[in-house]
Amino acid sequence: MSFERHPACTHANAQKLRAIYADLTRIGEFAADDMVLYTASRDLRGDRGAGRVVGKQAAVAHERELIRLTGGTLVMDVHEIVANDQFGAVLGVLRAHLRGASLAMPFCGMWRFREGLITHHWENAHDPAATEAFLLGTTGGAAA
Structure with missing residues (x-):
């Protein structure tokens, strides 16, 4: 069986996502002013507004805070990255090292x-x- 490179892998929105994942602070270059970002920890609290970041500048600030x-x-x-005019999906592993611990966490970023x-x-x-526990220093990390 052979596979051809699907256009969804080379779509302009896929290229934007590649740029963002290479440097998270670039999200603002490709975002609408009123974009909404839902954080990975959005379901950890009972507050429905928690984990919702509204606006391009707030999204950039959120990414800078993660860094x-x-x-x-x-x-x-x-x-993996696939994208078309309406949607994008990115699969990978988030990696970080802090306080002598390491994190390697699979992720799936969804985009509209x-x-x-x-x-x-x-x-x-x-x-x-x-x-979240790793980022806040309340655990030793997690492995993929």
Whole structure:
């Protein structure tokens, strides 16, 4: 069986996602002003508003905070990207090292686009509680 490179892997929105995962702070370059980002930890609290980041600048600030929490060691090791005019999906492993511990957590980022701009992003970590505990320094880390 042979496989051809599918156009969804080379779509302009896939290229945008590659740029973002290489440098999370670039999310603002490709986002609508009113974009909404749903954090990986959104379901860990009873507050329905928790875990919802609204606006391009707030999304950039959220990504900068993730980088800060890992002491600048955060790497999004991307395995697959598919995208079209409306949606994108990214699979990979989030990696970070902090306080002598390491994190390697599978993730799936889901994206919605409108007219070439990001309108929504859903962060999905395989184990959001373990990821948050690592970032907040309340555990020794998790392995993929």
